[in-house]
Amino acid sequence: MADKPMECNKCKRDGCVNYKEMKDGVVQSFFMCKSCPLLKAKLHEAEPLHVHNPSIFQDETSNCPICGQSKEEFTITLTLGCDTCAETFKDILSEEVRSLDLIPQNLQNKDLGAGFHFGNIPKAHAFQGFSKTMETLHLALNEAVQSEHFEEAADIRDQIQKYLENPNAGTK
Amino acid sequence: MQAPNKPPVTLTAVLKEFSPWVNCLNPSYPLNRYTLHRNIAGFTFSEKISKAEAVDVCKKLVTALFSLFPTGEFFPSKDITDQEHHLILEHLYLAGRDAIHPEGGIFIDLKNNILAIIHLEDHLSLFFHETTRGSDEILQKITYIDEQLQKTIPFAYSELFGYLTTSAVYLGTGLCKEAIIHAPALNLLGGSISEDSKVLIHGLHAEKETLNNLIIITNKYCLGVSEKNIINQVDEVADKVFQAELDAKKTLLEDPEKKFINDLSKKFGAALFSKELQLHEALSIASAIDLGISLDFVESKRKTFYFDLFFDVRRAHLESYNPDRSLSVNQKRAQFFKEKLNDIKLTT
Numbered sequence: 001m002a003d004k005p006m007e008c009n010k011c012k013r014d015g016c017v018n019y020k021e022m023k024d025g026v027v028q029s030f031f032m033c034k035s036c037p038l039l040k041a042k043l044h045e046a047e048p049l050h051v052h053n054p055s056i057f058q059d060e061t062s063n064c065p066i067c068g069q070s071k072e073e074f075t076i077t078l079t080l081g082c083d084t085c086a087e088t089f090k091d092i093l094s095e096e097v098r099s100l101d102l103i104p105q106n107l108q109n110k111d112l113g114a115g116f117h118f119g120n121i122p123k124a125h126a127f128q129g130f131s132k133t134m135e136t137l138h139l140a141l142n143e144a145v146q147s148e149h150f151e152e153a154a155d156i157r158d159q160i161q162k163y164l165e166n167p168n169a170g171t172k
Numbered sequence: 173m174q175a176p177n178k179p180p181v182t183l184t185a186v187l188k189e190f191s192p193w194v195n196c197l198n199p200s201y202p203l204n205r206y207t208l209h210r211n212i213a214g215f216t217f218s219e220k221i222s223k224a225e226a227v228d229v230c231k232k233l234v235t236a237l238f239s240l241f242p243t244g245e246f247f248p249s250k251d252i253t254d255q256e257h258h259l260i261l262e263h264l265y266l267a268g269r270d271a272i273h274p275e276g277g278i279f280i281d282l283k284n285n286i287l288a289i290i291h292l293e294d295h296l297s298l299f300f301h302e303t304t305r306g307s308d309e310i311l312q313k314i315t316y317i318d319e320q321l322q323k324t325i326p327f328a329y330s331e332l333f334g335y336l337t338t339s340a341v342y343l344g345t346g347l348c349k350e351a352i353i354h355a356p357a358l359n360l361l362g363g364s365i366s367e368d369s370k371v372l373i374h375g376l377h378a379e380k381e382t383l384n385n386l387i388i389i390t391n392k393y394c395l396g397v398s399e400k401n402i403i404n405q406v407d408e409v410a411d412k413v414f415q416a417e418l419d420a421k422k423t424l425l426e427d428p429e430k431k432f433i434n435d436l437s438k439k440f441g442a443a444l445f446s447k448e449l450q451l452h453e454a455l456s457i458a459s460a461i462d463l464g465i466s467l468d469f470v471e472s473k474r475k476t477f478y479f480d481l482f483f484d485v486r487r488a489h490l491e492s493y494n495p496d497r498s499l500s501v502n503q504k505r506a507q508f509f510k511e512k513l514n515d516i517k518l519t520t
Contacts, residue, residue, distance in 0.1 A: 080338055082217055116395050
């Protein structure tokens, strides 16, 4: 068994690139997946990311107001520093979950407004988000039927039924 | 008269007890592991958290866990030695980069088979191990515990992205299912595993090669799928791989490959007479013996040999359970392996 982990240090996907760099005489080794934003940033060190995409990093006031994470840091690491980061960087995050293949194919072109999540929800959110959740579920159901993923469609149909019967219980 | 003091419970001793895979029902498909990632709403997540906030989060979670599992034990990070830390990483096959925050810790309830780490990457990582097939029951258990915890602790949640986790990979349900399959016969016969777009198939530490015949099947998506779907998708592929392994064993049983019998005898001899064994050698021998047991080429009272010592032959385990400093790790491994072979004999 390999003692050394071979996974992307950031997103935990298959780490196919072993990136080594020397800093202050110490060699540091990183495993990264081919689509890792950290790898892209390392490879373009001479030309920082904002040179390629100036619109993302110009506005420093749009850092997360709670944990202070900057857009640049978020784009590179794709890690949330607090729950407010999800709202602050929702546009970047929405793009990244699509481009990094973190959502199923049938949701790739889904409208952002409806939300990506349709698993269990906290009871406190059940009534608040009732119509939004129903919209999400119906959209997902239509897409599953259109793409002929009938097993998935049946599961979503069951979720809608359960949710209608008891919105407080969340979707399952 | 004063009652004698209860001996202190050590993390090493508790972890030794926490080995659900030893009682697995099937040596080829010994274990399913579920990990639930959660963060408390309104607090900075573990990677950026301040000391005061980290203490507060830990206190809230430990209180909630004890109210649910009063028979549990909590081991704060500050009391965990480096060796014990390595032991945890090995025992839960976490990647080497994962470190528990100094204000976090590990909660273990042996009675309920629950293990939780506070401040690993997220505020709470709950681990559930399942050695029998019963996905509906385990999903009910996970949902129940999640709901009970949320009665006192609001978890970070967004209507857009679901439950919020530090890594974008676990956004949504925050649920990861890993099916662990030992498939030596399938590998021996050169069988291939068909790709499936909904799951990831990899080795122990997410490496592409499945070393020592160990295959891990994990859900690819946490977002845009329900918990039930996640479990079904992994189960579907795991069942296929497991069936392929059973078929391969059947083929080998009907027409045993002489090469395998020769290979098994050599490995058995090496295990018996080696003075030093490296990890990959030990696991390769254990895997062959395990297959030998399944094919009745090896006589053993144990159901699984491979998973019996899968974790115990690793560095931190050997160092923890055998503190003899005069022996190297490889010597300890060879010694340990030899002891395990006591009740095993070749029948071919």
